[in-house]
Amino acid sequence: MSSHHHMGRTAPNGEIEHTTFLSEHIGALYLNDEYSDVVVSVDGHRFHGHKVILAARSDYFRALLFGGLRESKQDEIELKGTNLPAFKALWKYIYTGHMSLAHQKEEVILETLGLAHQYGFVDLEASISDYLRQVLQILNVCMIYDAARLYQLPGLTKVCCSFMDKNAQEIIHHESFLQLSPTGLKDLIQRDSFYAPEVEIFCAVVDWVRNNQSESIDNSSVYSSQDGSDDSIENIVLSEAASAVLSAVRLPLMSLLELLTVVRPTNLIPADTILDAIASRNQGRDTELRYRGCLMPEENMAHPSHGTQVLQGGMRSALLDGDSKNYDMERGYTRHAINEEGDEGILIKLGTEAILNHFKMLLWDKDVRSYQYYIEVSMDQKDWVRVIDHTRYFCRSWQFLYFEPRVIRYIRIVGTNNTVNKVFHVVSFEAMYTNTQFTLEKGLIVPKHNVATVEKSASVIEGVSRSRNTLLNGDTSNYDWDSGYTCHQLGSGSILVQLGQPYMLDSMRLLLWDCDDRSYGFYVEVAVNPWEWEVVVDKSRESCRSWVTLHFERRPVVFIRIVGTHNTANEVFHCVHFETPAQTDDSRQQHTESSGIKYVNLRGGTNRSREIQPPSSVPPETASEAGETQNQDRKSSNSGNGAGTVTQTLRASTARAADFAGLGAVGGVGAGVALGAEAFDVLDDGGAPARPKRLNQNPDNPDRGGSSGGAGNVL
Structure with missing residues (x-):
């Protein structure tokens, strides 16, 4: 076959692209008996074809025409039981790569889908499936659902099921419901989410x-x-x-x-x-x-737009208004008295029975107090099931809670402890079904990603640094001799991290300060409350530097205490970054220092150094000097701003919280966990920070410290 098209000139880059002409030439063979070497007969209609084109387009035809079967020796092949209009559309697609679905009847489209599946046209099958997803309606979804199941198209089947779930009552009253296959109908009504x-x-x-x-x-x-x-x-x-x-x-x-x-x-x-x-x-x-129950993935069902309302609790209107920014000591939260007779917590009634597996809750967090609580669910307010039990764990700020999917109508949130007073406060609450994959063990999340982040409500509550959560900000590059790390004096205090909620953990990773060739010794303790500690890793007799990955037996963890035992350079333990569980992707396995600093290759186990310039200042010998060094370098530029302002703000915040709660001076677990700047010291430009305080008070044991303040003070 010759072409009369003018091909044009060669492109300047030497590449010639004439695929359009090739497609046109092959398409010209459609229904053309010129050079035809096979005839395909369907329902009495004869289609002249070309074996090599059919074989190139379909594995089915390749096996039929060149696989040694009887048909490979025949000039005419009959395809029995094949829908003629659907085959015409498919035959044109084979030669042109084009098919128009918009004006075809749905029955023909489904027959074409069946032929695409039978003959192995995978791309066509996917394209028809995508089109059918877009045109789903009450009148055609049952037919499409059965076809998707028949041709084993899980994506299309899932979309059909989701559509029918949302329109169940209309579906069961439509005449097409009567045409469902027995297995299709059974599978449909067995779904918890087929809600009618x-x-x-x-x-x-x-x-x-x-x-x-x-x-x-x-x-x-x-x-x-x-x-x-x-x-x-x-x-x-x-x-x-x-x-x-x-x-x-x-x-x-x-x-x-x-x-x-x-x-x-x-x-x-x-x-x-x-x-x-x-x-x-x-x-x-x-x-x-x-x-x-109603299934609406990623949709907050605990919202007034779905008819949800708060039946019990003080200041009820704040809980579901969606505002998680504007709240303080006086407003913006819903509360209930802890352990008060007749107070059954905060009760929420959803607007409809809903399938849920995820709660997102913001506990009042304008200081660093902690709460303990549990959440129960019910369908009738009589038989309750506890899906979240954090009565043994200290929790703060945002709570990301997961549980096995179940149908829920009522939700009851019950606080059992507040480390400042006897009132439980919730700023925001959401309830939904999420498709996020999660793993639970003993009712707690086994995380895959780092949960020691501010976004996950983790906080450094003991240690010395120029910025409170430097340890958790994820920055593993921007640190030097006097900033970018958290530290404590050897033999005094520790670095203490509180996670937002309990997790099942078995690993963590630290980046020790490594701007020279010093090494450290340390050990790590974990706890679920501030008074019951257990050592999980002991590196006190080892020389550790730069990135250190730690593994231990999986257990519930809320608090992590890192205690330095030696430093080959001075009397201060410095940590740049902390994460748990350990994130060991290749991009973070090796740490490269900036110009003038040693390069550490952890994989090879050897240190390769370049010529370096001596530091402009001597590394801090004590936690006090870490603040003084910065003060000397920037004495003229820091006049009460920066970290010093942070310190003052934290202390003022703690004082206000203590006064409001009737605590007087900071003390007991009410203030021991709500540490503010009293236990976490920020390196300011005015000199050395105070010695960090330890958390070891037990609110349940008066001899070991107890909560101060009564329920009369709401915060």
């Missing part, structure tokens, strides 16, 4: 059974009418498939009246099965029933 009244689902299934009585009745079950009424089905013969579909209906979710007046007269359900449903409803735990 159970009695309506049952009635729709009864209509489906009546509409499909002409199907095979092999291995059938026979029930006879008991009352002979006109609306009953006498001498009913149920196929095995129909029986399986009926078994998926959740009879215990129906009321006694519905079971007796709707289910029993149909004679489709044995009397014993009805009695079992009544017993399950009346005698079993409500939480054991398989409820249906």
Whole structure:
């Protein structure tokens, strides 16, 4: 075949691109018997084709025409049981790569999808699936759903299920519901998220059974009418498939009246099965029933727009307003008195039964107080299930809570401890179903990503630094002789980190200050409260430097205390970065210092140094000198600003919280955990920081320290 097209000139870069012309030339062979060497017959219609083109486009045709089968020796091949309009569209696609779906009937599109699946046109199959997702409607979703299941298209099947979940009541009343396949229908109504009244689902299934009585009745079950009424089905013969579909209906979710007046007269359900449903409803735990619920992934169901309301708690309007920024000691939170008789916590009623697996809650955090609490859920306010139990763990600020998916109508949040007073405060609360993958162990999250970050509510509450959370800001490059690290005096104090909530952890990683060739010794303790510590890693007799990855037996962790034991250069332990669990991706396995500093290659285990310039100042010998050095270098430029201002702000904040809570001076766990600048010292330009204080008070044991302040003060 010759071309009369003018090809044009060669591109300046020497590349010639004529794929458009190639496509046009091959497309010209469509329905053209010129050079044809095979005829494909479908329903009496003959399609002239070219074996090499068919084989190049489809593995099916390659095997059929060149695989040594009988058809490979025939000049004409008949494809039986193939829809003619669908095959015409496919045949044109084979030669042109083009197919128009907008003006085709849905039945033809589904037949074409079947041919694409049968003949191995994977790209076409994916494109048709994408189109069908866009045109889903009540009137076609059942048909598309069955086709997606038949051709094993999980993506399209999932989209159809999600659409039907959201429109369940309309779906069961549409005539297309009666055309569902038995297995498709059973799988659909077995979903917890197929949310419609159970009695309506049952009635729709009864209509489906009546509409499909002409199907095979092999291995059938026979029930006879008991009352002979006109609306009953006498001498009913149920196929095995129909029986399986009926078994998926959740009879215990129906009321006694519905079971007796709707289910029993149909004679489709044995009397014993009805009695079992009544017993399950009346005698079993409500939480054991398989409820249906609304499923709206990543949508906050605890919002007034969904009809959610707060039934119990003080200052109720603040909890669900979505404002997690504007709150202080006087406003912006919902509260309840801890351990006060008659106070049952904060009670939330969702606007509808919803499938949830995630709560996001902001505890009041204008100081560094901690709370303990639990969260229960229920469907009837009588039978409660505790899905979150943090009564043994200190928690602060944002809580990211996960649990196994379940249908929920009521949520009760109960505080059991506040380290400052006897009131539990929640600023914001969200409830949703999330597709985020998570792992739980003993009810706690086993995180994959670093949770020792400010975004995850972690905080450094003991240590010395120019900025409070330098240790957790993720910056592993910008540090030098007098900034970018957190430290403590050897033999005095420690570096103490509090996570926002308990996690199941088994690793952590530190970046020790390494701007010269010094090495450190240290050990690490962990705890879930400030008075029960356990050593998990002991490096006190080793020489450690730069990046150090630590592993230990998995356990619940809230507090991490890093205690330096020696430094080959001076009497201060310095840590630049801390993370848990350890993030060991390749981009962070080796640490490269800036110009003039030694290069450390942890993988090779050797240190390779370049010629370096001596530092402009001597490294701090004590935690005090770390502040004094900066003061000398910048004496003229720092007049009460920077870190000094941070220190003053923290101390002022702590003083205000203490005065408001009736504590007087900072002390006890109420102030011991709400440390402010009293336990965490910021390096200011005025000189050495005060010696860090330790957390070791037990609010449950008066001899070891106790909470100060009463419930009369809300913060």
